[in-house]
Amino acid sequence: MSHPSLYLAALVLYLAWGTTPLAPRTDAAATKGPFDVGFRVEAVRDRSRTLGPATDFEGRRHLESREWPVQVSVWYPSHRAVGPVMSDGEYRAWHGVRETLGTPGAPERGQAASDLLSLMTAADIPGGPEDARLAMDARGVAVADAPPAPGPHPLVVGGLGSAGIAWPLAERLASHGYVVATAATLGRTASDEATRPQVALETRARTLEFVIAHVLSTREVDAERIGLVGVNFDGAAALLSQSRMMRARAVVSIDGREGKPGGGDLLDKATGFDVVRLRVPYMTVQWDEPTLPALDAALFERMVYAPRDWLIFRGLRHAHLVGNVASVPTLPGAQRQAIGRMHALVQSFLDTHVRGIVASPPPIEPALLAATRHLDALPAAPTREELEELLWNTGDVLRGLEIVRQAQARQPGLVLLDAATARLYAFRHEAAGRPDKAAPLRRYAEETAEAR
Template sequence: MGTRTFIMRIAILLIFVLFQSYESNGQTSLKEINLDNGKYIVGFRHYTTSDSTRTYSRTYDFSNKKIARPIPVSIWYPSEQNTGDKNPMKILDYFQIFKEEEEWEYLPNEQLLNWFYYSNTPANQNHLNEQTKAYSEIEFANGKFPTIVYAPSHQASSIENFALCEYLASHGYIVISSPSRGTETRWFSNNNAKEMETQARDVEFLIKEVGKFPIANYNKFAVMGFSFGGLANVIAQNRNEKVKAIVSLDGTERYQYALLKESPFFNIEKMDVPYLHMAQKDIPEKVLIEDNIDAELNTRFELYDSIPKSKAYRFKFNNLTHSYFSTLGILFADRDKRQDKSDSEIMESYKWASIYTLNFLSAFLENDDKALKFIDNKPFDNGVGKGLITQRTNQTEGLVFTFQDFNDLASSQNYQSLSQLYNSTLKQYPSFKIAEGDLNTLGLQLVFNPNTSDQGINIFLFAIELYPNSANLFDSLAEGYLFSGNKSKAIENFKKSLELNSQNKNSIDRLKQLNE
């Protein structure tokens, strides 16, 4: 058992190599996420079929026998059945599927949290007994409904985002998913390009599979994925005209655009459907340094910035680290004390991610004007708390990026890593310029507010990188240090201002006062 646990934990580290965590148990629940379900009862079914065009080996059977590739299928759907005599599923019921997909069908339930990669804490044990919104094997609702294929993260279960899938089903969507599995066995090989193609083929298998259900509307079809699943969805969309929209939950297509371009099937010109990318919060400088992470990760959106033909949305969720774009991550994952927000902030953000997903799908699959207005609104106008979400919309042609846009992004990252943000912005908007006077005014506004003085200093340090010969900026930086009580830095920068302009009366007067 110890070896198995070790292997599984190593696998998860590979999944989230950029998003390591320190142990700190969360206090969360499905009830506290507080998703506002729609008018439909949620039905759920799970079964296993197979793809006879591909072969597969079960790792722990220790056999050379090859079988047709098994495809475990989880499907959430709207129902109108009276459930008065039925009990909703528990999270433990989803973990039975988890066991099956991990090829440990006979694992005793009491070993679940020891065996797999979640801490065996009282809080996590309690989660297993929580009731969900889904009812197993109930009837389908009448009619046809828009349909979503969900692609899980690296080697993850089909049920990893069950709360989001239930939420969409309650609002009249069908969601179908299968686990993220390697090409030849349960585990991925070292060839990520091959595994990306394999998962894309699994997505395409589900596109056909869901067509067997008469309630599926093929004219209203989208793909949705978390992390590694985002790569597969882009490939599947490029190859399938049925796909009318893409939802990316911090998809790896952002982080590994070069890998995506290795696929002979990828063509950015074919990304001609609406695209929603919801990104994790900026990784703090401490984590970047300690975990040896490229700082550009916070500002690089190469795929999003390259899309030429579709309406693309980008929302940065400033309280969510990567793993919390999944239900299992929110409920069971350990917290990283260096960067994670509080449980209540994480759950609130997950709720908003779910709401934005629903409205995006309703806008572009159902042509819902109210939902489109919601997506196009500033987050604050939708009731989102200040600073919770940073929004960008790519209208593809004739985009204008203003200093106000830059400041919104800078503010969302607490005025850290401004040079990296600026360089990233220039890649998308080469003609973007920042006026010296705007930086000076913004810096002074911030520096004279005791609550934001450090942010104002950061603005001036960035400003003198852009305008190293500006006596006025060095003078303002010196004033900021003086206001903050750093006398030596104030003197240093007043002197620098005078080197650039010996007639700067303010610096002359200030140095005289400071030397008296």
């Protein structure tokens, strides 16, 4: 239950928000690229999933739709965005209708005000209702339903949360030529993150994959230039989605679950996850929380086929990274600067690896960084499907086995091809009348069994 004083403060904040002219937002304008920006919310349903049975356990039939709701927020380049620009408060209000797929009104705006005050408390940002009101009055650069610029444009699919969280980074990217699409997290998924993390991970990965398929059905995006950006639990979901689909050219994780204790184990248990399949550039920004359990870089170190970067910005805690505090006027200057540098770094990373623009990363003042680490990638190893192509479809057995031996020699402990699978391929070749293909596989199986 909300604290009474917090509720009253939020009510006052909301009433003030609806009657006060919008304040300028200089940092959004300063980081704007060559494009105007449009914004829209698409209310869609994933018919491959349901919220529950059509009839409950007591025999009562649900009258409302049980198909899985997906509120997709989309920012896109526009050639002529004319009209009132979106405010921070308008963006935040969309969170309240992420499950009903309706249009936000007064109740959602009031709840958004309360949520912002709670976020300020969690982030230890000084100030009260007046500061929160100024934050919600702050404007971005996007215009709702502005006409899109001719495409196709590179696509960034984000597990960035609702529009109120995503908009500062999303507007920036869209103004530089990206279509950015992100889906809000349902309340039940947030609960599952704490009590059933494996279920939550699968749910969010499927939502990311649904959004990719949904947005690719339009003509405005380039299916060959995709980046994934995940925040919090969606950092791990982005890695799982990439492992399964291998469609993105780069993955960014902001305060991702994979960097916390147990994050690697969580992904290892997920269907379709394999570090061998992660061979695109990866960057993660993790929290600076000295009073919480230490971060866990074990998975980061195991992602040997991906060139990867690990960064910690000084003073950016969990609340700064997973919530949007950039518009709060009382945010300390060093933290505001760090958030701006982080957004610039994400854009530069995507420009380099998704758009293919060769550019130096933006300079970051050493005082802003608490830690930074870069690891180069090993030469890529074949996936199971690529091994199947070599060892069976093309029958290039000798080359396939040499590739396997080299990869396993470079990475001790890696097992690309076990003895049982090698024997299976040998049996299939023998059954097809190709004993010359089977013999090397039999020898490999014997060598592998002896080595074990």
